[in-house]
Amino acid sequence: MNKLIDTLRALGDLLMPRTCVVCGRTLGVHERHLCLPCAADVPYTRFWNQPHNPLADRFNAVLERHRGTEPMDYAYAVALLYYKGAYRNIPRALKYHSNLSVGRFYGTLLGRHLASAPHFVDIDLILPVPLHWTRRWSRGYNQAEVLARAIASALNAPCRPDILIRAHRTRTQTRLTVEQKAVNVASAFRVREGAQSTLVSAHHILLVDDTFTTGATLYACYAALRPFTTARISIATLAAVEGTPSGST
Numbered sequence: 001m002n003k004l005i006d007t008l009r010a011l012g013d014l015l016m017p018r019t020c021v022v023c024g025r026t027l028g029v030h031e032r033h034l035c036l037p038c039a040a041d042v043p044y045t046r047f048w049n050q051p052h053n054p055l056a057d058r059f060n061a062v063l064e065r066h067r068g069t070e071p072m073d074y075a076y077a078v079a080l081l082y083y084k085g086a087y088r089n090i091p092r093a094l095k096y097h098s099n100l101s102v103g104r105f106y107g108t109l110l111g112r113h114l115a116s117a118p119h120f121v122d123i124d125l126i127l128p129v130p131l132h133w134t135r136r137w138s139r140g141y142n143q144a145e146v147l148a149r150a151i152a153s154a155l156n157a158p159c160r161p162d163i164l165i166r167a168h169r170t171r172t173q174t175r176l177t178v179e180q181k182a183v184n185v186a187s188a189f190r191v192r193e194g195a196q197s198t199l200v201s202a203h204h205i206l207l208v209d210d211t212f213t214t215g216a217t218l219y220a221c222y223a224a225l226r227p228f229t230t231a232r233i234s235i236a237t238l239a240a241v242e243g244t245p246s247g248s249t
């Protein structure tokens with residue numbers, strides 16, 4: 001069977017050569033998505049083994065800034081890899097170049113790491129950060145949902161893209177400052193009518209997005225969910241921009 005797959009892949013490579021997502025080099029028959037040198041050097045965070053890690057500290061700093069008087073649990077957060085150098089091409093391939101296959105591959109890898117981490121094994125509801133319907137329609141897919149579905153099957157937990165709604169379309173975030181980003185997404189999300197009972201019965205919800213930059217988008221989803229559930233809410237992303245807990249990046 002493996003031989004047959006190799007033969008078919010070799011034939012496919014003749015017709016349309018596959019290239020490394022990171023460096024663009026033509027891939028060999030046994031290489032998937034990345035060439036061997038790039039695959040050997042992926043800047044993995046290894047945060048999945050650490051309930052307390054720099055990314056979780058950053059997300060908790062965002063939660064702390066918005067917290068009222070009520071006590072707050074430390075939220076777990078994980079990213080598979082750092083968003084840096086040519087490795088930025090991995091999340092970009094998923095988000096901008098319709099490479100759903102690379103999203104499923106790294107989503108599954110992240111899901112397997114979560115499944116082997118004691119603080120993530122009890123996740124019972126997985127929610128992708130939604131796109132506004134017009135953006136989803138023009139792109140044809142939601143990159144966060146591609147990741148969430150792969151993570152969900154590795155964790156054997158339900159993925160529910162129908163619970164959070166992006167209520168209004170936000171401006172592209174790329175050129176905004178941290179404060180502008182926070183305002184831009186603050187009220188962008190709401191819980192769909194009728195989805196409350198699902199949230200009430202959940203114990204550990206995982207919010208999934210493609211990239212963690214300032215945490216503003218994930219926080220806005222967290223804030224939309226919080227009134228409807230006492231569940232622990234954790235976050236997972238494919239990539240994370242390196243930064244400090246003060247959120248200065």
Ligand SMILES: [Zn+2]
Nearest residue numbers: 020023035038
């Ligand atoms: Zn490469």
